[in-house]
Amino acid sequence: MSRHDDPLTAHEAPETASADQFWALWDSVWSAKAWIASFALVLGALAALYSSYQPDWYRSRVVLLSDPPALAQQSSGGAAAPERLRLFSAAHVPLATLRSERFAQQFLERHNLVPVLLADEWDAAAQRWRVADSEQAPDVRDALEVFTQDVLAIESDAYSGQVTVSVTWRDPELAARWAAQLVEDLESALRTEALEEAQRRVEHLKAELGATRSAAIQQSLNGLLEHEMERVMLAKVSPHVAFRTIDPASRPKRPYKPDPRKWIGGGALLGALLGLLAALLRSSALERRARLDAESSHDVLEPNSPPALPSLRERAKLREVKG
Numbered sequence: 001m002s003r004h005d006d007p008l009t010a011h012e013a014p015e016t017a018s019a020d021q022f023w024a025l026w027d028s029v030w031s032a033k034a035w036i037a038s039f040a041l042v043l044g045a046l047a048a049l050y051s052s053y054q055p056d057w058y059r060s061r062v063v064l065l066s067d068p069p070a071l072a073q074q075s076s077g078g079a080a081a082p083e084r085l086r087l088f089s090a091a092h093v094p095l096a097t098l099r100s101e102r103f104a105q106q107f108l109e110r111h112n113l114v115p116v117l118l119a120d121e122w123d124a125a126a127q128r129w130r131v132a133d134s135e136q137a138p139d140v141r142d143a144l145e146v147f148t149q150d151v152l153a154i155e156s157d158a159y160s161g162q163v164t165v166s167v168t169w170r171d172p173e174l175a176a177r178w179a180a181q182l183v184e185d186l187e188s189a190l191r192t193e194a195l196e197e198a199q200r201r202v203e204h205l206k207a208e209l210g211a212t213r214s215a216a217i218q219q220s221l222n223g224l225l226e227h228e229m230e231r232v233m234l235a236k237v238s239p240h241v242a243f244r245t246i247d248p249a250s251r252p253k254r255p256y257k258p259d260p261r262k263w264i265g266g267g268a269l270l271g272a273l274l275g276l277l278a279a280l281l282r283s284s285a286l287e288r289r290a291r292l293d294a295e296s297s298h299d300v301l302e303p304n305s306p307p308a309l310p311s312l313r314e315r316a317k318l319r320e321v322k323g
Contacts, residue, residue, distance in 0.1 A: 032279030039275030040268040047267025048260060056255035058172035060179040063247035066094065066161035067240070094242035095163060097193075098186055099154055105144050107185055114143040116174075117151070152182075163243060172252045179249035191241045198231040 029036075097103050108114055115122040118138045123130050129137040153166040167179040205225040212218055235241060 029276065029279065032275070032283065035279045035282075036272050036275035039278065040271035043271030043274070044264050044268035047263040051258040051260050051263035054258045055170050057168050057170055057257045058175045058252040058254075059166055059168045059256035060172070060175040060249045060252055061167075061247065062165045062179045062183050062245065062249045064163040064165065064183065064243035065246050066163060066242070067244040094186070094190055095156055097190060098163070098165070098182075101144060101148065103186065103189060104148055104152065105140055106189070107182060108140055108143055108147060110185065111178075111181065113147070113178075114138070114140050117143040117146045151178075162246070167249075168256055176249045176251045183243070183245065183249075187241055187243070191235055194235040194241060195232060198228050198235060201228045202232065 108117070115124070121130050121138050122128075131137045151168055153168070155164040155166070156162070165179060165182055167175045167182070169175040169178065202225065205221055205228060209218060209221045209225065212221065
């Protein structure tokens, strides 16, 4: 049996070819290490230069814990475990309010932050927008987009109830101030909402109580009215209505971004990849040119083929010459 017919040899042939291709590729990459290093060095330097011209952004954080106040109440069963009276019918109301665009818009309007967020388009000296057309002038919707996408970040952990409010801005003092004001405004808005809702229920229950003559219904309404009055009291006297502050906002010491190390590392990595790609393309082009040169030289140096047989007309001429 020949070597080509041996199944073991036939199985080893693709592996040998793959290994040869790998080492050939490795030789190409290693021979082009100067290209790769040069590209990485140049792009890393450009990334460092670019990051040095970027404005510094600072981030201030407030860590909150979801801890709405509650009052223990004895359930109607008497012997059962006491129930807890809470300000909000659903536990997710405070966090949903914090994430809502309505609350963010109210925050921007209350503290007049629209010109601050859109300072590039605001003429502080003239106190007006630089755009002449009033219909094209920025408004709170543009500021809201900037605020929710670039400035405010909210992270929550449903298991622990921890909520982190982050504010990123070019001024560290403003970043810390806005983060603290966000929490204060949230507590105020939630307290007002809880009070208004409880007072509406109290007024409704009082109206129903005065309109009914049934003793059983009056007793039930009196129980509900007592609960709502306790909810009003809870909203007024509680130091916080939704979140307890674990870590208050503080003035950041160092910029959050840009990070020169990340920029230089990313630029160097991108440069190395581009250098590798350029080296592989150059190696492939050189190999193709060498193969074409070898084929053309092989055609020139190939021995002459046997002369072609003369045609019938040429044979007739040769006979006339000999005759």
